[in-house]
Amino acid sequence: xxxxxxxxxxxxxxxxxxxxxxxxxxxxxxxxxxxxxxxxxxxxxxxxxxxxxxxxxxxxxxxxxxxxxxxxxxxxxxxxxxxxxxxxxxxxxxxxxxxxxxxxxxxxxxxxx
Amino acid sequence: xxxxxxxxxxxxxxxxxxxxxxxxxxxxxxxxxxxxxxxxxxxxxxxxxxxxxxxxxxxxxxxxxxxxxxxxxxxxxxxxxxxxxxxxxxxxxxxxxxxxxxxxxxxxxxxxxx
Numbered sequence: 001x002x003x004x005x006x007x008x009x010x011x012x013x014x015x016x017x018x019x020x021x022x023x024x025x026x027x028x029x030x031x032x033x034x035x036x037x038x039x040x041x042x043x044x045x046x047x048x049x050x051x052x053x054x055x056x057x058x059x060x061x062x063x064x065x066x067x068x069x070x071x072x073x074x075x076x077x078x079x080x081x082x083x084x085x086x087x088x089x090x091x092x093x094x095x096x097x098x099x100x101x102x103x104x105x106x107x108x109x110x111x112x113x
Numbered sequence: 114x115x116x117x118x119x120x121x122x123x124x125x126x127x128x129x130x131x132x133x134x135x136x137x138x139x140x141x142x143x144x145x146x147x148x149x150x151x152x153x154x155x156x157x158x159x160x161x162x163x164x165x166x167x168x169x170x171x172x173x174x175x176x177x178x179x180x181x182x183x184x185x186x187x188x189x190x191x192x193x194x195x196x197x198x199x200x201x202x203x204x205x206x207x208x209x210x211x212x213x214x215x216x217x218x219x220x221x222x223x224x225x226x227x
Contacts, residue, residue: 002155004155031213032213034215034216036218041220041223042220042221043117043119043204043206043218043219043220043221044156044204044218045218046215046216046217046218049213049215051213089155089156091156093213095212095213098161098163098168098169098211099144099146099161099208099210099211099212099213099214099216100146100158100161100169100172101146101148101156101158101206101216102158103148103155103156103157104155105154105155106155
C-alpha cells in the first residue's frame with residue numbers, strides 16, 4: 001500500500017516556465033513533508049520542506065504548497081532552469097515515527113531549452 | 114563539513130555471496146537511516162539507528178540483512194547470503210534530531226547480485 005504517491009512519472013517544461021510537481025498522500029498522521037531532488041548516480045538532495053501547520057513555504061525559486069484536506073502537496077519551480085532537470089521525490093514523515101521517511105516513486109523533470 | 118559518505122560506490126557479486134556496505138554519517142548526527150531503491154521504484158526505509166541502538170528495523174526485508182553501528186559512529190549493512198532480489202541502490206542518511214528534521218543522504222551503493 002503506497003502511502004505517498006506521485007502519479008506523474010515524468011514532466012517536460014520549457015526553460016523559464018513554471019514546473020509543477022504533484023504529490024498525494026493517504027496517511028493522516030503525516031505532519032512533515034519534504035521534497036528531494038536526485039541526479040543520476042547521486043543520492044537525494046534536500047530541496048524544501050513544509051510542516052502541516054503551514055500551507056505554503058517558499059525558498060527562492062521553489063515553493064511548496066500543502067492542502068491538508070485534500071492530502072495533496074505540490075512543488076512549484078519558477079522560473080525553471082535546465083539544471084533543474086532531475087528526479088524529484090516527495091517524502092513524508094510524522095511526529096513519533098522516528099523521522100523515517102516514506103517516499104513517492106518520483107517524477108522525472110526535464111527542462112528544455 | 115563532510116557529508117554522508119558510503120562505500121563502496123558499486124558492488125557486483127554472485128548469488129549466495131556476502132556483501133558489506135558501509136556508511137559514515139555527518140559528524141555529530143546521532144540518527145542514521147538506511148534506505149533502498151529497487152528497480153527505479155520508490156526509496157524504501159530499512160532501518161533507523163539512534164547512536165548505536167536500533168530504533169526501528171521494521172523495513173528490513175528478512176534475516177539475511179544485518180545492520181550494525183558500533184560506537185554510534187559509522188554503520189555497516191551486511192547481506193548474507195545475497196539473493197537476486199537484493200539488487201538495488203542502498204542509501205544511507207543522517208540527521209541530528211528525529212522530529213521534523215531534514216535527512217541528508219549519501220551517494221548510495223549500487224548493488225548488483227548476479
